Amino acid sequence: MPGAVSRRAVETPLRRIAGDFASDAIAMAGLALLCAIIAAALLAPFISPQNPYDLSQLDVMEGRLPPGSPAPHGVYWLGTDDQGRDMLSAILYGLRISLGVGVVATGFALVIGLVMGLTAASMGGRMEALIMRVVDIQLSFPAILIALILLAVLGQGTGKIVLALVTVQWAYYARTVRSAALVEQRKEYMEAARGLGLRPARIVFRHLLPNCLPPMIVVATVQVASAIALEATLSFLGLGLPITEPSLGLLIANGYQYLLSGKYWISFFPGIALVCTILSINLVADQLRDVLNPRLQR
Amino acid sequence: MLAFIIRRSLQSVAVLVAMSLLVFVGVYAVGNPIDILINPQADQIEREHAIAALGLDRSLPEQYLSFVTGAAHGDLGRSFVHSTPALSLILERMPATMELALAAMVIAIVLGIPLGLWAGLKPRSIAGRAIMAGSILGFSLPTFWVGLMLIMVFSVMLGWLPSSGRGPTVDLFGVIPVSFLSLEGWRHLALPAINLALFKLALLIRLTRAGAREALLQDYVKFARAKGLTNARIIGVHVLRNILIPIVTVIGLELGSVIAFAIVTESVFAWPGMGKLLIDSIGLLDRPVIVAYLLIIVTLFIIINLVVDILYSALDPRVRVTESKG
Numbered sequence: 001m002p003g004a005v006s007r008r009a010v011e012t013p014l015r016r017i018a019g020d021f022a023s024d025a026i027a028m029a030g031l032a033l034l035c036a037i038i039a040a041a042l043l044a045p046f047i048s049p050q051n052p053y054d055l056s057q058l059d060v061m062e063g064r065l066p067p068g069s070p071a072p073h074g075v076y077w078l079g080t081d082d083q084g085r086d087m088l089s090a091i092l093y094g095l096r097i098s099l100g101v102g103v104v105a106t107g108f109a110l111v112i113g114l115v116m117g118l119t120a121a122s123m124g125g126r127m128e129a130l131i132m133r134v135v136d137i138q139l140s141f142p143a144i145l146i147a148l149i150l151l152a153v154l155g156q157g158t159g160k161i162v163l164a165l166v167t168v169q170w171a172y173y174a175r176t177v178r179s180a181a182l183v184e185q186r187k188e189y190m191e192a193a194r195g196l197g198l199r200p201a202r203i204v205f206r207h208l209l210p211n212c213l214p215p216m217i218v219v220a221t222v223q224v225a226s227a228i229a230l231e232a233t234l235s236f237l238g239l240g241l242p243i244t245e246p247s248l249g250l251l252i253a254n255g256y257q258y259l260l261s262g263k264y265w266i267s268f269f270p271g272i273a274l275v276c277t278i279l280s281i282n283l284v285a286d287q288l289r290d291v292l293n294p295r296l297q298r
Numbered sequence: 299m300l301a302f303i304i305r306r307s308l309q310s311v312a313v314l315v316a317m318s319l320l321v322f323v324g325v326y327a328v329g330n331p332i333d334i335l336i337n338p339q340a341d342q343i344e345r346e347h348a349i350a351a352l353g354l355d356r357s358l359p360e361q362y363l364s365f366v367t368g369a370a371h372g373d374l375g376r377s378f379v380h381s382t383p384a385l386s387l388i389l390e391r392m393p394a395t396m397e398l399a400l401a402a403m404v405i406a407i408v409l410g411i412p413l414g415l416w417a418g419l420k421p422r423s424i425a426g427r428a429i430m431a432g433s434i435l436g437f438s439l440p441t442f443w444v445g446l447m448l449i450m451v452f453s454v455m456l457g458w459l460p461s462s463g464r465g466p467t468v469d470l471f472g473v474i475p476v477s478f479l480s481l482e483g484w485r486h487l488a489l490p491a492i493n494l495a496l497f498k499l500a501l502l503i504r505l506t507r508a509g510a511r512e513a514l515l516q517d518y519v520k521f522a523r524a525k526g527l528t529n530a531r532i533i534g535v536h537v538l539r540n541i542l543i544p545i546v547t548v549i550g551l552e553l554g555s556v557i558a559f560a561i562v563t564e565s566v567f568a569w570p571g572m573g574k575l576l577i578d579s580i581g582l583l584d585r586p587v588i589v590a591y592l593l594i595i596v597t598l599f600i601i602i603n604l605v606v607d608i609l610y611s612a613l614d615p616r617v618r619v620t621e622s623k624g
Contacts, residue, residue: 142555148580152588232443233442236562238577249440255446271446282437
C-alpha cells in the first residue's frame with residue numbers, strides 16, 4: 001500500500017497519536033471530564049461558595065443538613081457535614097489536595113524511577129542486578145502494605161504520605177524504563193550515536209530517554225490515578241493526611257459514622273468526585289496505552 | 299531445577315531477615331509507648347515496674363535480639379493492650395481473613411475469566427465493550443467507598459444484609475470457625491466478599507481479554523483455523539491453554555494482595571480479621587501486634603511468591619534458563 005506509506009510520512013508522530021486518541025468517543029469524554037475536574041480544583045478558591053478551612057464561616061447549628069437546604073450564601077447544594085461545612089466547597093478544596101498529592105508524588109517517583117531505570121540499563125553488571133533485585137522484591141508486595149508499614153513507622157502528615165507514595169511507585173517506573181531502554185539500546189540509531197562518538201550523557205538524555213517516553217507516559221497516567229486512590233484509602237483508614245486539610249478520602253471517612261443513620265451525602269458526594277477523577281484518568285490512560293502500543297497496530 | 303529451588307529459597311530467607319529488621323527498627327521508633335500504655339497517674343515505682351515488665355528499658359539491639367530468639371520459638375511478644383501473646387491474637391483472627399480472601403478470589407475467578415474471554419473474542423461487540431467499561435469502573439472505584447455504598451444500599455436502604463461483623467460461626471473440622479456453613483454466615487459474608495472481589499474481578503477480566511486478543515493474532519491460531527478445527531476447540535484448547543499460564547501466576551500472586559487489601563474491607567465492614575486488628579493496633583501503638591502482623595504477612599508473601607515462582611518455572615522451562623544465566 002504505497003498510498004498509506006506516503007500519507008503516514010507527512011504526519012508527525014504527535015499528530016498521529018492525537019488523531020488516534022480522538023477516534024474513541026469514550027476516551028475523549030474522559031479527557032473532557034478530567035480537564036473539568038482539574039479546572040475545578042485549580043479554581044476552587046474562586047468558585048466555591050465558602051472557605052471550608054475558615055472556622056469562623058462555619059456554624060455547627062447548620063451541621064448535617066441534607067442537600068438543597070437553604071444556606072446564608074444561597075443553597076447547600078450537596079448538604080453540610082457534621083461541622084456545618086458546605087460539602088460542595090469541601091469537595092472542591094479536597095479535590096485540590098487529592099490531585100496535588102497524587103501529581104507531586106508521581107512526579108518525584110517518575111524522576112527517581114527514570115534515574116534508577118536508566119542507570120540500570122546503561123551501566124549493567126552488578127549495579128543493574130542490585131537495582132532490579134530491589135525493584136523485584138518491592139513489587140512483590142502490594143502497594144498498600146508498603147505504604148501502611150511506612151506510615152505506621154513515620155506517622156501522619158502531608159510530606160510523609162507523599163514520601164510513602166513515592167516509595168511505593170518508583171519501582172514501577174524503574175522497571176518500565178529499564179525494559180524500554182534495553183530494547184532501544186539494540187537499535188541502529190543508538191549504535192549510530194555511539195559510533196559518532198557522542199558523550200554518554202548526550203546519548204542517554206537526547207537519544208535514549210525520548211524514545212523510552214511512550215511507555216512511561218502510560219505508566220505515569222495510571223500511577224497518578226492509583227496514587228490518588230491509595231492516598232484516599234490511607235486517609236480513610238486514618239493513616240493519611242491530617243484532619244486540618246481534608247482530602248476526599250478524609251471527607252468520606254467523616255461521613256462513615258452518619259451513613260448508618262441514612263445521612264448518605266457526607267460520604268456519597270466526595271466519593272463521586274473521587275470516582276470521577278480516577279475514572280477519567282483511567283479512561284485517558286487506557287486509550288493512551290492502545291494508541292502508544294506498537295503491538296496492537298496492524 | 300533443584301539448584302533453582304535452593305537458590306530461590308535462600309533468597310527468600312534473606313528477604314525475610316531484611317524485612318524483619320526493617321519492620322522492627324521502623325515500628326520500634328514510633329512514638330513513645332510508655333506515655334500511651336501506662337496510666338499517667340501512676341507513680342515513679344509503678345512506671346518503672348511497668349517499663350521493665352514490657353522490656354522497654356533495654357537498648358534497641360537487645361530488644362531485637364530477644365525478639366528474634368522469641369520469634370524462632372514462635373513467640374512474637376505480648377500485646378501491650380490485650381496482654382495476650384501477639385501471635386495467638388493474630389492466629390485467632392486469621393481464619394476470618396482467609397475465608398474472606400478466598401471467597402473474594404473465587405468470585406473474581408468464576409466471573410472474571412469467562413467475561414474476559416468473551417470481551418477478548420468479541421472486542422467490538424456491545425457486550426465486549428460493556429464488559430471492558432465495567433472493568434475500568436471496577437479499577438476506578440476505590441474499594442473502601444464501594445464498601446460504604448454497599449452498606450448504604452443493601453443494609454441501610456433495603457435492609458437485606460447486615461452491615462458489619464461476621465455473625466455466628468460454625469467450626470470446620472471442629473477447630474476453624476467459618477461463616478460459610480450457615481445461612482446467617484453467608485448473609486454476613488456476602489457484602490465484604492463482593493467488595494473485596496471487585497478489583498480482582500476487573501484485573502482478571504483485563505488480563506484474560508488481553509491474553510485472548512494477543513493469542514488470536516498468533517500463527518498457531520491461524521494454523522489451527524487453516525486446519526479446519528472448530529472454533530470451540532481453538533478457543534477451549536489452544537487459546538485458553540496458552541493464556542492460562544500468566545493467569546494462574548497472577549491468581550497466585552494476587553492471593554497475597556487480596557489478604558493485604560482485606561485490611562480495607564475489614565475496616566469498612568468491621569470484619570473481625572487480621573487487617574482490622576492491624577489498623578486498631580496502629581491506632582493504639584500496640585507495637586508487638588504490628589510487628590507480628592507484618593512479619594506474618596511478609597512471610598506469607600514470601601512463601602506465596604516462592605511457590606508461584608517454582609510452579610511457573612516448572613510450567614515454562616524458559617524462565618529457569620534465563621534465571622541461571624542472569
